[in-house]
Amino acid sequence: MEASTESSNMPEEVIVVEAGQKRKSISDYEDSEQKVVQDQEKSKEHKPKQPRQKRVKGRLENDFRDKNDISNAEYIVENELRTVKPYFFEYRAYAKGRWMQRTLINVFTEEFQDRNEKYYRHAMETGLITVNGESTNPDHIVMNNDILGHKIHRHEPVVTGKPIEIVHRSNDLIVINKPGGIPIHPAGRYRHNTVIHVLRKELNIDRLFPANRLDRPTSGLMLIGLNSEKARQLEAEMTGGFIQKEYVCRVVGEFPEEEIVCEEPLKTISYKLSLNYVHQDGKASKTVFKRLSYNGKTSVVWCRPKTGRTHQIRVHLRYLGYPIANDPIYGNGHPWSDLILKGQTLNDESAEKVVQKVMEVATFPEGMWEDTEDKNGVKEIKPRCDECGIILTPDPSPKELFIWLHAWKYAGKDWAYETALPEWAEESFSE
Numbered sequence: 306m307e308a309s310t311e312s313s314n315m316p317e318e319v320i321v322v323e324a325g326q327k328r329k330s331i332s333d334y335e336d337s338e339q340k341v342v343q344d345q346e347k348s349k350e351h352k353p354k355q356p357r358q359k360r361v362k363g364r365l366e367n368d369f370r371d372k373n374d375i376s377n378a379e380y381i382v383e384n385e386l387r388t389v390k391p392y393f394f395e396y397r398a399y400a401k402g403r404w405m406q407r408t409l410i411n412v413f414t415e416e417f418q419d420r421n422e423k424y425y426r427h428a429m430e431t432g433l434i435t436v437n438g439e440s441t442n443p444d445h446i447v448m449n450n451d452i453l454g455h456k457i458h459r460h461e462p463v464v465t466g467k468p469i470e471i472v473h474r475s476n477d478l479i480v481i482n483k484p485g486g487i488p489i490h491p492a493g494r495y496r497h498n499t500v501i502h503v504l505r506k507e508l509n510i511d512r513l514f515p516a517n518r519l520d521r522p523t524s525g526l527m528l529i530g531l532n533s534e535k536a537r538q539l540e541a542e543m544t545g546g547f548i549q550k551e552y553v554c555r556v557v558g559e560f561p562e563e564e565i566v567c568e569e570p571l572k573t574i575s576y577k578l579s580l581n582y583v584h585q586d587g588k589a590s591k592t593v594f595k596r597l598s599y600n601g602k603t604s605v606v607w608c609r610p611k612t613g614r615t616h617q618i619r620v621h622l623r624y625l626g627y628p629i630a631n632d633p634i635y636g637n638g639h640p641w642s643d644l645i646l647k648g649q650t651l652n653d654e655s656a657e658k659v660v661q662k663v664m665e666v667a668t669f670p671e672g673m674w675e676d677t678e679d680k681n682g683v684k685e686i687k688p689r690c691d692e693c694g695i696i697l698t699p700d701p702s703p704k705e706l707f708i709w710l711h712a713w714k715y716a717g718k719d720w721a722y723e724t725a726l727p728e729w730a731e732e733s734f735s736e
Contacts, residue, residue: 375506378497382466385703387487389497391690394459400451409436410443412453428455458693461498463700464488465707469503472722477535478528479504479513482724485524485707489515500527516540517715520616522633525552525712526722542717543613549716552608552618553597553730555709556627557637560596560604567592567621571614574656578663580634581616583624584651590614592621598732603630605730618710624648630736632708640666 379390404412413425413434425434425443432440435454436447447453465486473480483489483500490501497503501513514536516528530536542548570587574580591611598605604627608618616635622628623635626647630636635645641662644655651659688697711730714723728734 373511375497375502378502378506380497380503380506384700385466386463386700387466387498387503388463388700389461391458391460391692394457394496396453396455396457398453400447400449400453404447404453405449407447408443409434409441409445409447409453412447433457458690458695459496460690460695460697461496462494464495464498465703469500469507470724472526472724477531479508479531480722481527481529483519483524483527483712485522485711486703487706488521489518489527501529504529517543519712520710522706522708523710523712524707524727525710526715526724527712528715528722539717546611547717549714550610550712551714552610553605553711553713553726554608554618554622554629555603555605555631555729555734556622557603557630558627559599560594560606560627562596565594565625567594567625569621569624569650571617571620572651572656573615574651575660575663578660578667579615580660580663581614581620582645582651582656582659583620583649584656586653588612588614590617590621592618594622594625597730600732600735602736605732619708629708629710631704632710633705 377392379392381388381390404416407415409429410422410425413420414422428434429441429443433456435441435456436445437452438454465484467484467486469484469487470482471479472482481500481504487503488495488499491497491499501515504510505513510531514530514533516530516536516539517526519525519527528539530539539548568589568591569583570585571581571590572584572587574582574584589612593609593611595607596604597607606622606627610617614620619629619632619635623632623645624647628636633639636642641659644659644662645651649655689695690697709727709729711724711727713726714721716722
């Protein structure tokens with residue numbers, strides 16, 4: 306069983322530490338850190354303007370982000386799913402720019418919507434939510450360099466139970482075939498159930514440095530440095546356009562036989578939802594597509610992204626009218642699908658309508674405070690964790706965790722790696 310877990314707004318950089326507490330909390334979204342803003346304004350008494358505070362970017366001795374708790378991870382793999390045994394934990398994160406000058410209760414209720422205000426006020430009053438390690442009140446104003454903490458009994462979501470295949474290993478590089486359905490690095494709800502933590506534990510390696518990124522449901526090649534220098538070298542090659550990447554996917558319908566080039570600009574229309582689409586103010590993007598096969602219902606398509614925007618292949622295919630057949634965001638049949646039609650470019654107004662529709666139908670876990678009611682107003686009693694009382698929800702099926710998109714081949718100046726094609730990319734595959 307998977308526990309209903311935290312909504313995602315903790316940044317990727319957040320590293321958390323254990324805590325011997327029996328509660329739960331926040332976080333489910335991968336979000337990069339925002340620019341730090343000035344923490345105090347000039348006072349009404351016209352006191353001299355205070356110099357802007359800057360966050361110290363270096364790591365201090367005993368920095369909370371350096372906590373290594375890999376040895377405590379207990380994995381269970383069964384029914385094609387990987388589970389982490391729930392554990393006591395404390396989320397800790399430096400305040401993000403957009404949180405500053407807001408009350409603590411406002412930050413939690415607006416940014417982490419998996420819990421209601423009643424829960425968050427309780428957590429602040431009982432010391433489960435802290436600022437700089439100290440209990441505080443809901444009206445505390447969040448400032449620059451504040452460290453926000455939230456103590457929980459952590460239930461990570463299940464991920465795919467498929468093994469992580471080692472394609473190549475040298476003294477400074479590991480190349481893997483990542484299965485779809487597992488995130489790369491700790492962020493939001495995921496910590497131990499990530500590629501990096503699984504590999505660190507399996508290979509007994511203290512640190513790994515991924516040089517490229519794949520979405521959680523995407524499978525395929527990943528280049529992981531065994532030191533930061535190697536990762537930086539590969540990242541520089543990628544940003545410089547010196548690495549050729551080839552993907553395969555399975556899309557709805559009969560994709561055209563001729564080569565198709567899509568150069569529509571892409572923009573993140575919601576960081577909170579990690580939602581992206583073709584937008585009139587988007588960044589330049591380019592993807593080349595070529596059909597490999599068609600089975601009468603869906604097509605296998607070869608893809609070469611020339612730029613590296615978030616969800617680029619998935620969005621360009623949606624724009625062209627051939628979305629990835631099992632894409633839970635940009636596929637067909639969703640309540641917001643008629644708002645992102647073939648050939649449609651969004652503006653701010655139409656983008657907001659898409660975001661609002663996605664938010665409208667999004668579900669948040671009930672947590673430990675509220676049981677849902679059926680249509681007759683009767684409370685539905687659901688199984689809960691004995692340790693923390695959080696509602697336990699059924700695990701998803703393995704096929705719900707991945708999409709038909711695979712990073713197939715990567716090639717640099719004097720190297721090249723590739724994987725076997727996934728089963729769904731074979732010409733004989735039937736849905």
